[in-house]
Amino acid sequence: MGMTMVEKILAAHAGKEKVKPGELINAQLDIVLGNDVTTPVAIHEFNKIGVDGVFDKERVVIVPDHFAPNKDINSAEQCKFIRDFAHDKEVVNYFEIGEMGIEHCLLPEQGLVVPGDVIIGADSHTCTYGALGAFATGVGSTDMAAGMATGEAWFKVPETIKFVYTGELNEWVGGKDLILYTIGDIGVDGALYKAMEFSGEVIENLSMDHRFTMSNMAIEAGGKCGLIEPDQTTIDYIEDRAQREYTLYESDEDAEYEEVIEYDVSEIEPQVAFPHLPENTKGISEVEDIKIDQAVIGSCTNGRIEDLRLAAKILEGKRKADNVRLIIFPGTQEIYKQAMNEGLIEIFIDAGAAVSTPTCGPCLGGHMGILAKGERAIATTNRNFVGRMGHPESEVYLSNPAVAAASAIKGEIVSPEEVM
Amino acid sequence: MNLKGQAWKYGDDIDTDVIIPARYLNTSDPSELAKHCLEDLDGEFVDKMKEGDVIVAGKNFGCGSSREHAPLAIKAAGVSCVIAESFARIFYRNSINIGLPILESVEAVEAIDEGDQIEIDVNSGEIKNLTKDEVYQAEPFPEFMQEIIESGGLIKYVAKKVNK
Numbered sequence: 001m002g003m004t005m006v007e008k009i010l011a012a013h014a015g016k017e018k019v020k021p022g023e024l025i026n027a028q029l030d031i032v033l034g035n036d037v038t039t040p041v042a043i044h045e046f047n048k049i050g051v052d053g054v055f056d057k058e059r060v061v062i063v064p065d066h067f068a069p070n071k072d073i074n075s076a077e078q079c080k081f082i083r084d085f086a087h088d089k090e091v092v093n094y095f096e097i098g099e100m101g102i103e104h105c106l107l108p109e110q111g112l113v114v115p116g117d118v119i120i121g122a123d124s125h126t127c128t129y130g131a132l133g134a135f136a137t138g139v140g141s142t143d144m145a146a147g148m149a150t151g152e153a154w155f156k157v158p159e160t161i162k163f164v165y166t167g168e169l170n171e172w173v174g175g176k177d178l179i180l181y182t183i184g185d186i187g188v189d190g191a192l193y194k195a196m197e198f199s200g201e202v203i204e205n206l207s208m209d210h211r212f213t214m215s216n217m218a219i220e221a222g223g224k225c226g227l228i229e230p231d232q233t234t235i236d237y238i239e240d241r242a243q244r245e246y247t248l249y250e251s252d253e254d255a256e257y258e259e260v261i262e263y264d265v266s267e268i269e270p271q272v273a274f275p276h277l278p279e280n281t282k283g284i285s286e287v288e289d290i291k292i293d294q295a296v297i298g299s300c301t302n303g304r305i306e307d308l309r310l311a312a313k314i315l316e317g318k319r320k321a322d323n324v325r326l327i328i329f330p331g332t333q334e335i336y337k338q339a340m341n342e343g344l345i346e347i348f349i350d351a352g353a354a355v356s357t358p359t360c361g362p363c364l365g366g367h368m369g370i371l372a373k374g375e376r377a378i379a380t381t382n383r384n385f386v387g388r389m390g391h392p393e394s395e396v397y398l399s400n401p402a403v404a405a406a407s408a409i410k411g412e413i414v415s416p417e418e419v420m
Numbered sequence: 421m422n423l424k425g426q427a428w429k430y431g432d433d434i435d436t437d438v439i440i441p442a443r444y445l446n447t448s449d450p451s452e453l454a455k456h457c458l459e460d461l462d463g464e465f466v467d468k469m470k471e472g473d474v475i476v477a478g479k480n481f482g483c484g485s486s487r488e489h490a491p492l493a494i495k496a497a498g499v500s501c502v503i504a505e506s507f508a509r510i511f512y513r514n515s516i517n518i519g520l521p522i523l524e525s526v527e528a529v530e531a532i533d534e535g536d537q538i539e540i541d542v543n544s545g546e547i548k549n550l551t552k553d554e555v556y557q558a559e560p561f562p563e564f565m566q567e568i569i570e571s572g573g574l575i576k577y578v579a580k581k582v583n584k
Contacts, residue, residue, distance in 0.1 A: 074446035140488035140514035
């Protein structure tokens with residue numbers, strides 16, 4: 001019996017020929033990641049272990065992105081605490097504001113995560129790097145602390161569910177719609193404890209940016225990770241960026257899957273997830289009379305250059321509705337610069353958007369776009385839980401960047417076709 | 421380890437954003453976090469619960485963010501154990517790592533009503549409903565995780581290993 005990609009990566013990092021689902025293993029870590037919310041807790045725990053330094057100064061990555069630029073005094077203290085730690089432990093990959101980005105846009109861009117890696121991050125959307133063909137999973141601060149100290153973590157080898165996407169994509173449908181549709185189908189615990197593997201001709205033809213969006217939301221189905229087999233698209237993306245050697249793993253033909261789920265994408269239209277769970281999805285044609293107060297375009301899910309290009313295509317020469325606040329935040333400084341060079345930022349500003357420095361702020365109701373009681377937002381982010389973006393009685397609807405941009409223009413949730 | 425308290429019952433997919441909203445994540449002080457435990461789900465929870473009480477919930481408890489502040493808030497509020505039909509995996513791992521007892525049992529969740537007095541033997545996974553005079557059996561933890569729990573959490577477990 002063959003092995004899946006995940007099984008092969010975990011076996012290689014556990015020094016084993018073969019692993020099976022359910023097996024508990026100790027794996028070597030390639031990267032250990034944390035942000036300004038999770039790293040302070042990790043540092044307190046790290047200091048209790050009794051080691052002098054981190055396991056590898058180049059393989060610990062710390063990114064202040066959640067409440068940075070510092071939103072209040074407490075956040076400033078937290079950011080200072082992790083900055084001092086990074087300095088003290090000589091952590092090479094600490095990214096200050098002005099040179100940073102939203103962690104899951106930043107790490108692939110900088111070539112810090114590569115195909116075949118095992119990565120833990122004290123942030124649930126660490127699963128994003130599965131798009132490169134790496135095993136990447138979110139953990140808590142204590143796991144981050146142990147990882148920083150030892151360079152190892154224990155895992156239970158997960159069963160894999162394979163998703164096969166075939167057919168032709170409809171206009172305005174991309175990675176975000178495919179993953180929302182999938183979560184709508186299997187539910188927010190549909191892949192609980194499991195690895196997800198996204199495959200099929202549709203995935204093979206997807207660009208890296210759309211692939212990142214899909215892997216990013218594996219956690220929204222309860223998944224441990226969400227992998228895509230590396231191919232020429234992956235190599236083209238990584239070859240000039242990779243800071244380390246990488247290994248391309250493929251699942252064996254006779255690998256054992258817990259389940260294989262097939263979708264004909266020609267039946268999928270742009271998706272909108274209604275409050276208060278990402279599984280509450282509807283096709284855009286079923287959405288009526290949902291007025292919005294705010295549209296948010298960006299985040300680790302949809303803050304990459306192709307997302308911004310898509311939003312600009314809709315917004316060019318148009319203006320947001322008077323009663324709507326439009327907030328656009330590119331994922332990294334590099335993406336910001338590229339958007340500027342391509343003229344996208346001008347389009348956004350002319351459309352009445354506030355363009356923000358990279359931050360997770362608005363997505364998790366941290367800062368830079370909080371909702372008041374009774375307010376409603378459409379967002380290209382990943383979660384629409386109660387109070388996610390502000391007041392517990394506010395609402396978040398999730399969509400792709402084209403739908404969010406079109407909705408900003410109309411003042412209610414609409415298909416991009418309505419404004420083109 | 422025997423635990424005893426009153427059950428507080430909640431539904432499916434209780435996410436980490438309602439367990440501890442992001443607006444309170446600018447601190448990691450457990451006693452501060454405890455004040456806001458479950459605030460956006462049940463604003464009165466912290467005032468009405470007593471030390472030792474038990475949260476009983478449906479499937480996928482703790483879904484969403486990786487914030488360890490969620491189990492920390494629950495533990496610091498004085499909750500002795502969370503019983504759920506299933507747990508989101510990061511929350512599960514975090515709870516073991518910080519020493520918050522959690523048990524998975526569909527049978528117990530279906531049978532327990534809010535206000536029932538519950539007694540739990542964490543090691544064996546036995547859950548006694550003192551109000552209804554019933555006993556439910558949860559899956560005990562795999563041996564490896566029991567080792568972490570017995571060491572007093574992941575950090576003490578790792579400290580023992582690296583200082584050998």
